[in-house]
Amino acid sequence: MSIGYYPGCTLKTKARNLEDSALACLRALGIEATELPRWNCCGAVFSLADDDLIHQVAPVRDLIRARDEGHDRLTTLCSMCYNTLARANLLMRDDEEKRKTLNLFMDEETDYAGEVEVQHYLDLLRTDVGWDKLRATVKKPLEGLRIAGYYGCTLVRPREITVAPTLFNDFLAALGAEVVDFPESTVCCSSYQILSAEGAALEASAKVLRGATTHKIDALAMSCPVCEYNLGKRQADVRAKFQDVGEIPTFYFTQLLAVALGLPLEDLGLKQNEKSSEELLRARNLIAAA
Amino acid sequence: MAIKVSLKTLRGPLARKVREMSGEDPNMCFQCGLCAGSCPMTGEMEIYTRKVMHMLQLGQADAVLAQRMAYLCASCHTCQVRCPRGIDIPKVVEALRLITLRAGENFLAPEAIPKDRLKEMPQAAIVAGLRKFTG
Amino acid sequence: MSTTVPVESLTSQKIPIFIMGKKYIVPDSLTIMKAMEYAGFKFIRGAGCRGGICGACGTVYRKPGDYRIHVGLACQTMVEPEMYLTQLPFYPANRASYDWAAIEATGEAVGELYPELFRCVACNACTKICPMDVEVMDYIAALKRGDLAAAMEISFNCIQCGLCASRCMGELPQYHIAQLARRLYGGKLAPETPHLEAMVKKIADGYYQEKLDELKKMSADELKKLYQEREMEPHQAEEHWTPKNDVGL
Numbered sequence: 001m002s003i004g005y006y007p008g009c010t011l012k013t014k015a016r017n018l019e020d021s022a023l024a025c026l027r028a029l030g031i032e033a034t035e036l037p038r039w040n041c042c043g044a045v046f047s048l049a050d051d052d053l054i055h056q057v058a059p060v061r062d063l064i065r066a067r068d069e070g071h072d073r074l075t076t077l078c079s080m081c082y083n084t085l086a087r088a089n090l091l092m093r094d095d096e097e098k099r100k101t102l103n104l105f106m107d108e109e110t111d112y113a114g115e116v117e118v119q120h121y122l123d124l125l126r127t128d129v130g131w132d133k134l135r136a137t138v139k140k141p142l143e144g145l146r147i148a149g150y151y152g153c154t155l156v157r158p159r160e161i162t163v164a165p166t167l168f169n170d171f172l173a174a175l176g177a178e179v180v181d182f183p184e185s186t187v188c189c190s191s192y193q194i195l196s197a198e199g200a201a202l203e204a205s206a207k208v209l210r211g212a213t214t215h216k217i218d219a220l221a222m223s224c225p226v227c228e229y230n231l232g233k234r235q236a237d238v239r240a241k242f243q244d245v246g247e248i249p250t251f252y253f254t255q256l257l258a259v260a261l262g263l264p265l266e267d268l269g270l271k272q273n274e275k276s277s278e279e280l281l282r283a284r285n286l287i288a289a290a
Numbered sequence: 291m292a293i294k295v296s297l298k299t300l301r302g303p304l305a306r307k308v309r310e311m312s313g314e315d316p317n318m319c320f321q322c323g324l325c326a327g328s329c330p331m332t333g334e335m336e337i338y339t340r341k342v343m344h345m346l347q348l349g350q351a352d353a354v355l356a357q358r359m360a361y362l363c364a365s366c367h368t369c370q371v372r373c374p375r376g377i378d379i380p381k382v383v384e385a386l387r388l389i390t391l392r393a394g395e396n397f398l399a400p401e402a403i404p405k406d407r408l409k410e411m412p413q414a415a416i417v418a419g420l421r422k423f424t425g
Numbered sequence: 426m427s428t429t430v431p432v433e434s435l436t437s438q439k440i441p442i443f444i445m446g447k448k449y450i451v452p453d454s455l456t457i458m459k460a461m462e463y464a465g466f467k468f469i470r471g472a473g474c475r476g477g478i479c480g481a482c483g484t485v486y487r488k489p490g491d492y493r494i495h496v497g498l499a500c501q502t503m504v505e506p507e508m509y510l511t512q513l514p515f516y517p518a519n520r521a522s523y524d525w526a527a528i529e530a531t532g533e534a535v536g537e538l539y540p541e542l543f544r545c546v547a548c549n550a551c552t553k554i555c556p557m558d559v560e561v562m563d564y565i566a567a568l569k570r571g572d573l574a575a576a577m578e579i580s581f582n583c584i585q586c587g588l589c590a591s592r593c594m595g596e597l598p599q600y601h602i603a604q605l606a607r608r609l610y611g612g613k614l615a616p617e618t619p620h621l622e623a624m625v626k627k628i629a630d631g632y633y634q635e636k637l638d639e640l641k642k643m644s645a646d647e648l649k650k651l652y653q654e655r656e657m658e659p660h661q662a663e664e665h666w667t668p669k670n671d672v673g674l
Contacts, residue, residue, distance in 0.1 A: 009413040013532055013571035040547040040566040044418040045365060048384035050313045054594065055421070058547035080414050108549065157367035188330040188366035195411065195419035196398050197362055200333030204364070207330065225412040233410070400540035408540055409533045413569055416536070416543045424544065 003124070004071035004116075005033040006062055008081040009041045015078070015225035015252070017269025022077050022121060022254035024267035029137065031128055033075050036065045044080050045192070046087040053101055059088035060102055064109050066116045073117045075124050077254065079224035080191075083154035086118040086161040120155065122167050122223065122253065131174040139262030140286060141176025146218040147256070148180045150208065152227045153188045171253065172221060175260040184211030189230040205230045206242040213246035219280060221253040228252065232274050249276040259286050299349030304389075308346060311388060312381035316346035325369035325379050335359040339369055339379055346382070360386040361397045361423060391425030398423035440506040451504055457484055458499035471514035477501040480584035483556055486510035496556045496588060516587035518598030521605070530613035532571025539602050542568060544595030551589035551599055557582045561589045561599050568606055573614060576606040 011019040026033055039062050047055035062085060066074040076082045092099050093114030103111040119127070125134060149168025156162045164170075172179045187208055190201035208231060212220055222228055231238075232250035239245050251273065258267050265287060270278040281287045300317075309315055319340075326338035337359055345354045360383050369379040391397070400420060408416065437454035444461060451460040458472060473481035482499035487509045499512060521538035528534050536542050542565065551561035560579050567575035580603035589599040640648065656668050 007570075009417070009566075009570040011570075014410075014412040038563065040562060041413070041417060041545065041569045043421060043546065044414045045421055047421075048365070048378075048381045049311045049388050050381075051311050052388070054548055055546055057549075061547055061549075078414060080418065106549070108553065153364075153366040153368070157371050159371060186368075188364050188368065190330060191364040191366065192415045192418035192422065193331060193362065193364045195403065195407075195415055196423060197331070197334050200331050200335075200362060203333040204330040224414075226415045226418070229410075229412050229415060400544070403540055405537050408537050413536075413543065416540070417569070420540075420543050 001072035002070060003031070003033040003119075004066040004069055004074045005035045006039060006042070006066070006074050006076045006081060006085065007035060008044075008076065008078040010078060010225040015228065015272075017272040018077050018223075018225065018228075018252040018254060020269045021252060021258040021263075021267055024263050025254055025257045025261060028258075028261050028263060029125075029129055029134075031124070033124075034069070034071075036062065036069060036074075039065055042081050042084045042088075044084060046084045053098060053105070056088055056091060056098070056102060057106060059084050060092060060112060061106065061109065063089055063092070063114075063116050063118075064106075064112045067112060068110065071116060073119050073124075075119050075121050077121050077223065077252075079120070079152055079154040080226060082118065082120045083161060087158075089114055089116065089118050090160055120163055120223070122155075122171055123163050125171060125257075126164070126167065131170050134171075134174040135176070138174070138176055138260045140260055142172075142256060142260055142286065143176055143178075145177045145280075145284060145286075146180050146216060147172050147177040147221055148182050148185055148212060148215070148217045148219075149253070150189075150220045150222040150227060150231070150250075151186045152222065152224050153186070153191065155223060156186055168221065168253070172256075175256060177256075180215055180217050182211045182215040182217065184208045187211070189227045191226055191230075194226075194230055194234065201230065202234065202238050202241055205234065205238050206245050209235065209238055209245045209248055210242070212248045213244070217248060219249045219251055219256075219277070221251050221256055223253055232277075235274065247276055249280045250274065251277055293348060293350070295348055300347070302349040302351060304351035304354065305346060305349060307389060308382060308385045311385035312378065314378050314382050316343050316377075316382060318375045318377050319343040319347065319373075320375065322374060324372050324374065328368040328372050330366055330368065331362045331364050335362050339383070342386070343377075343379075343382070354386065355390060357386075359383075360390075363387075363422075365422070387422060388425075391423075394425065396424045400424065440504065442504050442507070443509040445511050446509075453504055453506070455504055456500055457486075457497065457502050457504055457508075457510065458482055460504045461499065471512045472500070475500045478584055480586035481514055482512060483514065483586035483588045484510055484512045485554070485588070494554065496554050498556050498586075513586075513588060513591060516591040518587060518590040518601055520598065520601045523605075525612070528609065530573060530609040532568055532573065534609065535568050535573075535602060535605055538605065539598070541595060541597050542602060545569065545597060546594055548594045550592040550594065554588045554592045555583075556586060556588065557584055559583050561603075564603055564606070565597065565599060568602060573606050573610045576603060577610040580604075580607060 007019055040058055042062055043055055043058040092112055149172055151168055169179050184207060188204060189208055190204035194201040228250055255268050321340055323340045326340040329338060332338055336357060342354060363383045365380055367380050373379060437452040439450050440453045441448050441450055449464040451463050455463060471482050473479035477498050477500060484497055484499045486495050489507045523538055545565045547562055549562045555561055559582050564576040564579040583600055583603055585600050656670050
């Protein structure tokens with residue numbers, strides 16, 4: 001059966017680099033995942049109140065779209081979308097009363113009972129390619145690059161939807177990188193708090209980047225546009241406030257995958273990253289000199 | 291000042307509301323402090339999750355709702371995976387947020403977000419923020 | 426010469442409808458708008474083109490035994506027995522001001538002017554209430570992800586009646602947001618049509634000047650005669666109809 005692809009709002013503009021590199025890699029790896037022709041914003045966060053159903057409508061609608069397209073799996077790149085869709089899916093599977101009410105409310109849609117499987121792209125690589133095969137397909141191993149996978153929160157919490165605990169590490173190892181694990185790899189970057197509590201948010205991001213600095217990490221690989229914004233785009237603000245935080249280039253994991261697969265520069269989308277990212281790749285001869 | 295504790299305050303309307311909305315019982319908390327120790331957003335919080343649980347246990351409705359801390363939560367769920375009693379703390383904090391939001395009090399006005407930040411922020415952050423901070 | 430035929434003499438039944446909760450007996454051959462006038466209402470708001478396009482006469486109604494909220498334009502919708510209706514000629518919605526020259530045709534620009542855009546929860550109440558079957562939720566979704574072209578296409582038939590805004594959970598002014606998107610697309614993204622540019626230049630270079638000068642010299646009577654004898658496109662013209670007179674083309 002087929003795989004649907006759910007981009008999420010951010011990937012069409014602010015995180016084009018995540019989408020472009022990811023889709024290029026899917027083509028290179030021969031995996032077919034079709035973007036849903038019709039989708040809406042999933043809401044970015046899963047509603048945590050038991051008496052709130054309206055905020056479950058948005059992600060469930062996307063699951064219905066996937067099911068209606070005949071997909072048995074829905075893959076996504078943005079960790080926040082993954083978390084929201086996966087948890088909404090579990091709600092529709094496990095909670096009979098809420099499933100009934102939501103189906104009743106969405107009277108313009110067909111009923112949904114959790115028929116689709118939500119699978120994050122990293123896990124899709126694991127199941128549909130496999131690390132050994134991926135390693136064999138790598139043209140440009142990320143040799144000597146000390147990279148840490150920054151899991152963040154939404155890929156691994158709560159337990160019901162977590163990806164495998166070493167998923168990122170296994171992925172990076174398959175790319176030939178020197179995988180570094182650091183304790184702050186699952187510490188929150190502050191997520192949406194950058195919107196309203198900038199001071200505390202930069203402090204939270206600093207904790208993560210400080211950990212990366214202490215462990216002499218060359219680059220962070222991540223999967224969430226909000227993490228990339230906090231740890232990448234706003235890194236300069238973090239470093240201005242906290243002098244013990246070093247400069248750590250940040251990448252979307254799919255950009256590193258594209259580099260390793262030897263894909264052309266235009267598939268990498270590096271112009272949207274901070275300058276340090278492209279500079280690092282050039283310095284290590286992983287992409288051609290300017 | 292003495293805090294009056296009675297069955298009335300312990301089983302008061304706020305505690306009940308929080309239980310209904312979150313499905314969690316704050317009385318399960320035995321004050322170990324693991325949650326507060328794990329919280330990444332303590333930087334600007336006046337009090338942390340542990341104290342809030344304690345206040346809920348003592349029925350201190352007004353005092354709890356006056357705290358900003360619920361709006362500083364990043365929903366990271368670190369407290370939730372670590373709580374030794376398995377309390378879904380993010381749900382309790384969301385209930386506190388929603389009680390105020392549903393009463394019509396927004397924490398953040400969308401028009402107050404600086405335009406240059408609004409322009410550069412990923413949509414996911416704006417959508418999530420408005421969801422948590424506006425009703 | 427026209428003859429007036431009393432409404433009652435046509436083959437129509439008299440049916441009860443409820444206008445703002447009060448019962449009126451009206452012929453079932455009428456539209457809601459005509460039925461309201463038949464009942465004695467005089468429109469000074471809530472009526473406009475009477476042709477289904479101006480958006481003034483948005484009407485919501487319910488039917489017995491049916492929980493649903495139904496919608497229609499009063500000028501286009503026939504009355505039904507026991508229809509329970511009210512008009513919503515206007516719903517407040519803030520419209521943002523902006524500098525046309527300075528604004529960029531991007532999703533970010535739309536989001537900056539209408540940050541409430543990001544409050545949409547995809548409840549679909551807007552699409553359900555739209556009398557023109559515009560997929561409002563879908564164009565809002567398109568704008569959240571910065572797709573102005575899709576928003577333009579999807580919102581094309583919007584007549585600005587405001588009913589979507591009246592139902593919106595997130596308190597968005599959808600139709601204002603869509604209009605901004607269409608303007609940005611039309612004015613800044615849509616490709617320029619070469620034949621339009623060529624024609625504009627032709628006119629600027631004086632293509633019609635001689636004709637205009639001629640008309641200016643004419644008397645009122647001569648102008649009236651010219652106007653009354655003009656060639657008009659027939660009501661049921663074929664698709665390929667062209668005027669015999671090629672003046673001005």
